[in-house]
Amino acid sequence: MRVFMTGASGWIGSAVVPELIDAGHQVVGLARSDSSAQALTAAGAEVVRGDLDDLGVLREAASAADGVIHLAFKHDIAFSGGFAEAAGADRRAVETFGEALAGSGKPFVLASGTIGLAPGRVATEEDGRNAGQPAASEAARARLATAQLTLSFASRKVRSSVVRFPPTVHGEGDHGFMAALVGVARAKGVSGYIGDGANRWPAVHRADAAHLVRLALEAAPAGSILHAVDEEGVPIREVADAIGRNLGLPVTSVPPEDADAHFGWLGPLLGMDAPTSSAVTRASYGWQPTHPGLIEDLDKGHYFVTPSA
The missing domain is CATH 3.40.50.720 (NAD(P)-binding Rossmann-like Domain)
Incomplete structure (x- = not known):
């Protein structure tokens, strides 16, 4: 074709x-x-x-x-x-x-x-x-x-x-949301999440x-x-934990009213709870993901390599 x-x-x-x-x-x-x-x-x-x-x-x-x-x-x-x-x-x-x-x-x-x-x-x-x-x-x-x-x-x-x-469409070379979160953590000196961090993002x-x-x-x-x-929904607290341990930074909650100031343009999005199913897609097309999940991918370390390294 x-x-x-x-x-x-x-x-x-x-x-x-x-x-x-x-x-x-x-x-x-x-x-x-x-x-x-x-x-x-x-x-x-x-x-x-x-x-x-x-x-x-x-x-x-x-x-x-x-x-x-x-x-x-x-x-x-x-x-x-x-x-x-x-x-x-x-x-x-x-x-x-x-x-x-x-x-x-x-x-x-x-x-x-x-x-x-x-x-x-x-x-x-x-x-x-x-x-x-x-x-x-x-x-x-x-x-x-x-x-x-x-x-x-x-x-x-x-x-x-x-x-x-x-x-979150992740992988080595990603410059999207996960890379932006890593950048915020570096700039602020803490790896943050909003509220209790229980809200979920699919990946x-x-x-x-x-x-x-x-x-x-x-x-x-x-x-x-x-x-x-x-992954139907990865808690943002788990993402913050992974970023924190890879950067050697403390992990902390950011109050919802401070989210925009702390996370910038990511603030309005990061607090959303957006779990999503792909059950119909998998059943209809035999699609079975085989690559690492988000936390495993973060722990591979490629998100934390600085440009000068």
Whole structure:
């Protein structure tokens, strides 16, 4: 299958590319920079230059492909206060892919998130399927709406599916939430958690997540939701403990009212309780994660190697 990918040089995408190539697929990746283009070429993928705002480029590349995987999102803009702009660009890209693939029966896989799906209980693959379900935040509602649009493409003869990733997609080289927490601990001199730290985040290793993306491309029926979740919920206190022992720092509770000051942009997220199930995904696709869990991965030490080391 000739597959067009956005986000192909990103954290998850750079694991999906070899996963697809090793399975015999051809990959065409969108690259907005010379460094991204070079990384894709080195990985064995073809390159299309452009970004998510180049809708004509997206339309042409999707039309020429046998399937599309959309992993890109403007996280740099979103985390600097421009979430509405990032979400708008994402939705326009998805609308473009829907138009390009309509009537073809080709697969379209969208990346989305699990956090904020079902406040107060374990989220399942059925949560967020239909419009109108409450979500924990404006950001979660925006991502849900775009995912629901993707699922609606099934009625237009697109084999559309949504793969939801937990906030913690971990592994060596991760520069996301776990790396940010390590950075906060170093800066503050303590490894912190909010309140009693009993709130849980789901997690998955990057390699296991990449494998599920391939399964979605190859086999997910139209209108499917898949959860790339290995561990249903890792207590944040356990994460703080692992960071503390690896850095040799005390572990301490941060009062909820001080969370934003202590953790910065992570503050509003770190206190959320967001356990998520992948039982339906595992039963439907035979997906069985084989890589280390989050605490084991933290204890391998790669999150704590300083840039100068």
